[in-house]
Amino acid sequence: MTSGATHAERRVSPVFLALVAVMAVSLWAVWTDYAASPGFAVFLFVVSGWVVSLCLHEYAHARTALHGGDITVGAKGYLTLNPLKYTHAVLSVVLPVIFVIMGGIGLPGGAVFIERHRVRGRWKHSLISAAGPLANVVFAVVCTAPFWLDALDGVPDNFRYALAFLALLQVSAAILNLLPVPGMDGYGIVEPWLSHGVRRQVEPFAPFGLLAVFGFLWIPGVNHAFFDLVYGVLDALGVKDWDAYWGRELFRFWDAPERVPSPDEMTQWTLVR
Template identity: 40%
Template sequence: MRDASGRAEGMGGPGLSPNALLIGLIFCGVGFGIGAGALAGSGAAFVFLMSGWVLGLCLHEYGHARAALSWGLPPTGALSLDPLRAPNPVVTMLLPALFTVMGGVGFPGGVGFPGDVGLPGRVGGPPEAGLSRGRQSAVAAAGPAMSVLFLVVLALLYALASPGAETLRAVLAVSVLFQGTALVLGLMPIPGLDGYGIVRPWLSGPPASPPSPPWAFVDRMARHSGLVLLGLFLVSAAFTRPLFRASLLLTDLLGIDLADVIAGFRLVRLW
């Protein structure tokens, strides 16, 4: 059953959407074509990277929504894995994908932007009265947990790829890098990011009480964090270099060859 807004009612939430299936088919189909040698060049590599990126964002938002639903919060369109039905799809999907292309680095979904109405599990999100601090933190952490799962899947696909499938290994390697940078950045305790959402419930009064003035100000500023992060990405090497180092360390721990990361990064650049 659906309400007037089209949102599924009941604890199950909406089912898997055709848009999610289409994104998954594009990701798998282009990946298979690259691996088989039927597709080549930067265009195919870019489509593979960005379809996987959007799929990862959908899984990330699904994690938040599923954890929230399990503790009694209303179901949202993110449970369908449809990027168009995620809470505020411009903030959660479009802008992160755009900034990922512009900045050449994985940009986490759901960061704050002016006018953002708030997302479940994040600072400024819908009221979560009745949830303990631990559960509020768990809702915020569920998104990164799904990102970790997707990151591991990509690393396994890389490990299973034939050594002769150099292009496939390269695009998988750079996909792991982009997912890794988004994960590292998203877990930073910066207002507007999941890392801050995890610790935020423990920084003020009881869960049901309004935030004290200092924290209320920080929560309002969190809605501008996306613009701040974009500026740091584009102009500050002091910010991006440590982020890349941490992400490259993560890819190394997952068994990704640095040479493949570099080859993949060059391959997906269209300019």
């Protein structure tokens, strides 16, 4: 048994299992084209997959904190993967989903509350903050595995596009999380290495870091540069621009095109990000 957490405190929550079930059923609906609206099935698959990744992100923070010395994370329910146990469930789940719907951006939300005074050592503090983005990196690698393994023969187009868009969210979340902005995990990685005076000066801005990043992403030049980076990473993982683009189009089922072109037809399209 993991020191500092009982078996009950580590039992996977029924809420998380329900999320995984929704993800599995919607995946089946996308794969078989069973749903009357393919876009709605893609929407359910991407949203449920995105929330599952958020749970894993926060779990990674909590599990690393447990091993770092904060034995209170178990009693708080953070090890159960239950998003309702987070310090700010609205910020951790609802707000990121809204960001996805509004702009197709995997922007992170709130976080689990770690009792940092229980953790000794700057490296442990940095690892706790880095664990969340690393979970997104692993999720992105899993989502893109069929692409970089060249294992897409026989895969339905709609599933291919949905998987690519979910991967885009993971890559964008990892990049944004690693920004050294107060309130983001990237700042949490470098914060232990800053002087006490600098940390005191930066601390008041932490609650506004997330909204500031979202605001900057609405600036056309910043948005274009950011998505160039995201699409560059996806391309390195074997995911083409059109895969993620049409995944996003299907995700917006309320405004989705009547027909999505197949990969063989993509050479006739010019994508505008």
